[in-house]
Amino acid sequence: MSQPHETPETTPYDVIVLGAGPVGQNVADRARAAGLSVAVVERELVGGECSYWACVPSKALLRPVIAVADAGRVDGARQAVTGRPDSDRVFARRNRYVTDWDDSGQARFVKSIGADLYRGHGRLDGRRRVTVTRDDGSRQTLSARHAVAVATGSRPALPDIPGIREARPWTNRHGTDSSTVPGRLAIVGGGGVGVEMATLWQGLGSQVTLLARHGLIPRMEPFAGELVAQGLVDAGAQVRTGVQVTALRRPDPGGPVTLTLDDGGELEADEVMFATGRTPSTDDIGLDTVGLTPGSWLDVDTTCLVQGVEGEWLYALGDVNHRALLTHQGKYQARTAGDAIGARAAGRPLDDAPWGDHATTADQHAVPQVFFTDPEAAAVGLTAAQAERAGHRVKIVDLAFNAAQGANLYADDYQGQARLVVDVDRDVLLGVTFVGPGVSELLHSATVAVAGQVPLKRLRHAIACFPTVSEIWLFLLAAYQLDRD
Template structure:
């Protein structure tokens, strides 16, 4: 496990003249890696700075470990939905093997493979805390206090991600709550787990730990997954409840108490009740990791989200040198969307460095147009929830004249063959003036694999008249498209 930030010997051996690079990337997660890769492909020299593990939050404490842990839970649940397979499920999950599977996919928190990949593309890796020190200048401080200065000819790209935010609740320090990190790297199943927050992280962690044998209580002020269509939260709530979780909507935590560090934690709720749990996890929001990267040296507020243009160039800066990618620009706190931004920005950096014209109009090679129109998201709850584009409420609020088409998955024979008594719902939001899709939402078993077809339809602005010629194979869950288009046509 490599967690000690230090400047690599290769980089330390360089002389001062070689401390200038075309591009400096702060953060070596998937987003930082992608912008570095595209800048290198454009023939630019690149330095990548990482203060923790190369691979970032996604690889070690978020997307990868959570999905590695969730897959066995959902696989067993899927088997129970099919007669004949249901009878084969005779025991509980082997939690030791589930955790070992997680450990395999996070490479036991050893980042040497990803560090070697960064070097393999021809980028130099610097381990340490990177801080901007004026325009086009970055200092790197290693764990032993050693400092190194890097200068950028063309660009500094901030890809430092986000961190969990803990609310200001009395007793929270004493309670020592979990965040997404403990929720994905722990290898002991608590008897009772209270999860605060009904967004994607809270819902996935409730699904995971209930499936591993904890008694989960999920507390949320609003209906679950509030940024999606309202019916999604209803279906997911039903799924969690049927799995044995206690889902309480419309409640808040007003205080915490854990006088014995080895004992249970008591949560005081705003309805006057108390809840005792062995562990408590907060999934109540995120903040950008921009508080200690030197933003003040270029006139920006430390700890702030960074406003960017269509090429991910930070607005309000003199010159075209500072970029912000992924979580830090607050457009979509999703790894795949950050990687899309990084690919686009890396190409734009290369074009600007060569003095080439930018293709930054809508849907151009150097424009992150999908950030506004076609952001896909999946939550691996049970059942799964997936959506792309605008919800009906968002589309109406944006001034579109829309038609909302709702279809029960049970109409598709393929869905019923996938799971006996398949329960799920699909919705498409149609722009009546152009007859293209503005958004699509699915909730049901296995719907994550349907989402890319919807993303292609929304991003491609495929006319519904043409979309009806995209024939869904029989008998698959994707037959739901046939019924959605038929319902729209009437």
């Protein structure tokens, strides 16, 4: 007998996608391009975390802050800047880029590729089955002939410390959708979210205190965190490392919050934000019905096929597979997995060897990442320490950016550093790190060099235009050659 509000029939599709963020949209698009029918299920806004609470709003908010800082580094422009960014205009700019949290445009895109959009909470219901529960309690059962792709993303991980519920801390969502500048903001966590939010809110007028257990942005080269920390201090923020929050107090819901620290001290702020990691949004999607643990990260192979599930039908893309919690990397996985789903459905052989059409090889070797701080920090591939731990014989090349005249024209007294990590046995780059104003636009050239395994002998023939910041490539490669000779 059917349950109340339940639609008894099952609607078949070739592919079902759980999550309509950028990752889900990309795998749906690739599956449709392969001629497969696709259902996309979304329980919040179509466009996901990236579009409304992460990448898009944070960069829309940060750009005016960085633009003002950039102007302050150029004589002549500096004198024209007489104050901080206009916070009301900055928030209005953010609202435009997130379309006022209206997802109708992105919903139209999903439909434009020929996929069917289901709004509701999608849960696995055994092998190749998904049940969608709508807000009104009605349910629809879908079945997948070939694949179910999980692209449900992640959410903030809050520490279990006394007083955290009463303190009502900000997370990345509050940090990007708020339209009021707190007088004092404490940010807990020195990773990418923490340093970007510290840059943003300090630039808009908060007195920011950034608390980090270790150094800042620890997955990059150590000098990157050091330069970003100095940039925050120069902007007026306080940066305290080697400290943890052990308790919170907020007796008055409208009053300040007090942070108790493990060094015995206390810190009072008007708001506190936690940027202390992410947890997968897999706790209530029916993993137990296919033999997996609810709330777990999903282990996948090179085609993003989930391990431990029989039948080669369940895929996990983006944050949920924990390889790289970055939108662009998740979209890369989605494109690759979508092509693999199409090949498997058509009975074609997979090209899943390293760097093949159906292999997410870049997840291990060429993941690019930018932190839009001041200065910016951008890196791809392995750090020197990671390369050495992996057993590579490496040569490290470090240069200050002011070696390039283009950098000095970009900003008076340009401050920044670049590093190459070279595999001396193969004469190719294993990793590249840039820190400095505007370096995010240099990162793709580094990514091409690392992913393409371009020999340095050939790379020296890639001529950088004069006078640009990218001239740093010329000096880095020359320094490597001189040292090798």
